[in-house]
Amino acid sequence: MTTNEPSVTIGDVSHSTFAIGSHARAESRHQAAERDPAAGELLAAVRELRADLARIRADERIRALDEELAGAEEEIDRTGTTGRSRRQRLRELLADAQSVLSLFTSAGTVAELLAR
Template sequence: MATDEPNVSIGDVSHSTFAIGSHARAESHHGTAPQRDEAAEELLKAVRELRADLARVRSSEQTAALDAALAETEDEITRTGQAAPTRRERLRELLTDSQALLSVLASAGAVAGLLGM
């Protein structure tokens, strides 16, 4: 008995990204990681160190805002290989507002130095 159903054949799908259905969404995570220059690597390392140090101090509105901006910077460098100038400027502003924190945490000073402060 023959049916009027369409035939679908899927071959080798390795290294492919596709989605099926009216609300499907495909997202690819394979490939090579973005290349980072030495300055981006240094900033990423300093951002991670400062985030670790912030976890050890009493949380305030300032430290929470700084941690959020650092997390966004870390994510951006990891995804794109660099931190955009606007992201760097935002960090400069937050670090300027946290001068007391800079004197306590050496890691904050390292990030500030890499941002040209």
């Protein structure tokens, strides 16, 4: 026996707000992660370096560095900090691209903040 009842399928609801029912009400409050002062400094330096990188012709090393910097920026915005493995990867990428990055003081700032 089949019924003509409507069906509802809900997929992934991560980071979503929804309500079901005739009197349902949904509220959503998203709060940015609290960031420590050191992460705030690093975030500003990462953004400055990414802006500088946009001004040069990128090779494979610079593209890899920019991708990792973008990930760090997103991670700081989302969690308020960066993980140890990301900081280590950024140090390695900065060292690898040092010949190009020596032109930018922003690269020195990021490297200094990562060393802390």
